[in-house]
Amino acid sequence: MGAVKEKVNVKSDVVLSAEEIVIKFNLRGKNLTAIRGCSLELHKGESLAIVGESGSGKSVFTKSFMGLLDSNGWIDSGSIIYKGNDIASYKTEKDWLKIRGKEIAMVFQDPMTSLNPLKTIGKQVQEAVELHQGFKGDEAKKLVLEILNDVGISEPEKRYKQYPHEFSGGMRQRVVIAIAVACRPNILICDEPTTALDVTIQAQILQLLKNMQKKYDLTIIYITHDLGVVANVADRIAVMYAGDIIEIGTSEEVFYNPQHPYTWALLSSLPQLGVKGEDLYSISGTPPNLFKEIKGDAFAPRNPRALKIDFEIRPPYFELSPTHKARTWLLDPRSPKVEPPEAIKKIRQVWGGK
């Protein structure tokens, strides 16, 4: 685990850096701000998990790294620096084709819809190999079989000729991962890679992604709504709410010493932490309307412990350690002491006892 921490600390190995990104969408003639000045640095070889509920902007934010925003959306301001270029300024498909697949690849949520049902599995993986690695014919096929074997598909020769409908959900997700890896990307974005799968298969797919990361030297971004899933795989965790990262830190820091009330709420609503016979902690209300300008801390209206200032001024980041920071007024030395929910106190004890 020491090695992981070292990796995070070194600043020079940033592979991608998003700076003050603002993303807007035009919907029915009105402008909606989906991402509100969000910054993120991605370090080489790490796994970063972005966690948040639906509509928090986690998918939109990462899609902007690949130029995959819907046609009514645009990056309003900010920069995304990748290999010395500001890819946020890319306008044409031609520019993006240099990034997609070869540099940054993506694994989507639902393996039932992300494969072409009319093409054999082998052909679909081979397409990626031919396009991004420049191999042709038998050579390419050999490579495909190797990759299929890597992602845990037995009898690749036979499977090469089969169609997606002949595969189970877990096996299809393995194929989708094979395609992504066949592009030999630097960064792999996994958008809810296991949400559509059974618990047993979920564990296997996460293990597979970990193995692939080692073998192909990948930097992985996991996007998920379930904090429980990422404890195993993530080195760092970023919690997103209403288009902004409100807390970021190493996996241990976010799980054992969470600071933002929203992170508290997400953690305490996990059934794994619930006490039987008692009510689970649940977050009341709904996320804010992104058509309107958000004043103060976006989570304040749903936060029973909100301070007055939370409704007025947007909190800055307060640093807890070189790797851990949170956007909440609770960390300001002038703020009153606010007790976190019971479940969080229990988790903190683990941290203290470590």
Add this chain to the structure above:
Amino acid sequence: MNAQQKEVILQVKNLRVEFGGKKNKFVAVNDVSFNIYKGETFGLVGESGSGKTTIGRAIIRINEAAGGEIIFKDRKISGKIDKQLDREVTKKIQMIFQDPMASLNERAKVDYIISEGLYNFKKYKSEEDRKKKVEKALLDVGLLPEFASRFPHEFSGGQRQRIGIARVLVMEPELIIADEPISALDVSIRAQVLNIMSALKKEKGLTYLFIAHDLSVMRFITDRIAVIHKGKIVELAETEKLFKNPIHPYTRALLSAIPLPDPIAEKKKVIQIYDPNCHDYKNNPPSWSEIEPEHFILANKKEFEEYKKLLK
């Protein structure tokens, strides 16, 4: 817990469900038996294709039982039954579905969605009475009565699932089959729905059959759990007993797959994978036996002795 004192509300005896014709018959549920006591939450856990949903559907008579019987409150409800009993089963056993985005009629107002069962059974005295019932059902699940005039698309996932629960409640059922009721929801909203389900259970003395693939949710909400694999129940016990003493290798595999919100424990964790070939059932067929009080397991004699040593 004493089995004799408890009133059995539903009995499933040697249930068998088949799909397909004579040539390519597929047995989805094979020789499944269990009892559900009044007022408890009984969990049925297994992976996709294990037959857990099929069992639920066989109970509410959507899927036909090819063998065995289902007894609801001392009356057989599987196979051919008279029309009156059929109507009663429909009334008394209700179902909550997995995906609230797909299970509500997009073109109907919430008022109609909740009243549909009432209309079908003329379960109201007057228009006023019906409105009152709808209002009460909405309040029960924590929604406002004004919502009755809205359409499903105006609601979030958690609210829709609550509408799904409200339309079940309005029928005043005795047994509710909840088929993965929270799998399609965001984690933050899951808590809402789980809380409402347990509050209603206490308030109205409901009985649940809770179907899911995720054991972590199961531990929180169920009283007893049956683990099902490939159409057969392999282990059945009180929830805490099952978590304390998981015996069957498949149960152990399922338990080891639960993701823990604890990075240190997670990184140490070893995931067990269940291989059905580990059983030698050809010469020595398994039987259903009680390994400790109220804890049953599918094992042959040799395995049973080994499993006994595992008890803590």
